[in-house]
Amino acid sequence: MDIVVTGANGFLGRHLVHALERAGHLVLPITRSTSSVERSSYLRRADAVYHVAGVNRPERVEEFTTGNVDLTEAIATELLSYNPVPVFFASSIQATQDNPYGNSKREAEDILRLYGQRSGAPVHIYRLPNLFGKWGRPFYNSAVTTFCYQIARGEEITVTHPNHVLTLAHVDDVVASFIETLHKTESTNPDVPTHQITLFDLARMIESFEAVRMARGVPDVSDPFTKKLYSTYLSYLPKERMVTPLLMHQDVRGSFTELFKTPDRGQVSVNVAKPGITKGEHWHESKHEQFIVVSGEGVIRLRLMDQDQIISFHVSEEQLEVIEIPPGYVHHIENTGVKDLVTVMWVNEPFDASQPDTYRATVAQDAEVS
Structure with a gap:
């Protein structure tokens, strides 16, 4: 027409x-x-x-x-x-x-x-x-x-x-x-x-939108008006404020960077592991996570607390998959490739230093593997 x-x-x-x-x-x-x-x-x-x-x-x-x-x-x-x-x-x-x-x-x-x-x-x-x-x-x-x-x-x-x-x-x-x-x-x-x-x-x-942004959060946009207003606010950001440097927690093993947090939908982070490095070796009482490897290759291993059997998932950039990390499982991720292993991680609640719900334990490498 x-x-x-x-x-x-x-x-x-x-x-x-x-x-x-x-x-x-x-x-x-x-x-x-x-x-x-x-x-x-x-x-x-x-x-x-x-x-x-x-x-x-x-x-x-x-x-x-x-x-x-x-x-x-x-x-x-x-x-x-x-x-x-x-x-x-x-x-x-x-x-x-x-x-x-x-x-x-x-x-x-x-x-x-x-x-x-x-x-x-x-x-x-x-x-x-x-x-x-x-x-x-x-x-x-x-x-x-x-x-x-x-x-x-x-x-x-x-x-x-x-x-x-x-x-x-x-x-x-x-x-x-x-x-x-x-x-x-x-x-x-x-x-x-x-x-x-x-x-x-x-x-x-x-x-409040600006305060949430500065804290690397995302407001609750389940309300239609809040969703529309937040999108409108973001459209007026000047060029220099469209880029936000992130705090990268770095050491010889790689890095861990929090991307954003939400009040009711958890937190997203990016983890980088150098070749040959294993990261994790802990478990959570109630937290649950999802891992997605977007670059490199490796193995994610889980072991239910108080049991010996290990569950292994081979992950790679060649096939994007979501690996669930339920509560009560000791877990780690090992870089088995020749380049950095980059993993996007979601956890169901933002990190709280006063109640981290993260406990050290080791996935036994010599246990029965399935």
């Missing part, structure tokens, strides 16, 4: 253009620099129109009318005269408010509803709250964008109205709804998932 997107280089428009192109559609972008002749040409060949352009922070109040009402009128007139196709409109929850911006959005809605009645084409009106996500412009698009940008750079943030409640929608959820509605033949007023949070809690939450 040939699809017009107005405001194609704006925050919402940019995300929408990429999603439509991924879905195989040809996007006809309309921006501030598009001439009226080119705009008319695009509208006359379109199979659908996503009207997401709008003015929300003008220098002069009159721009609400020219940017929101007059542009919508021009689009509706062109389509009604030459090409009555479905229209998707990014309105605002402020359309219910008596202010210049809300009034202009409500007028634009009325124009498009009348267009739908006269043309018979479906019109889908989205009353959107504040949007957040990657690619936003700090100090312009939203408090989320500004807070993420400042905290990611170690700047002090200012929360002037801490108890103010924001209603937020993630831009990806809006785009997904836009595309899902593309082939609906009846006019709709679709909803998108929203999240409410005070400015104070929003600021503290984003600050």
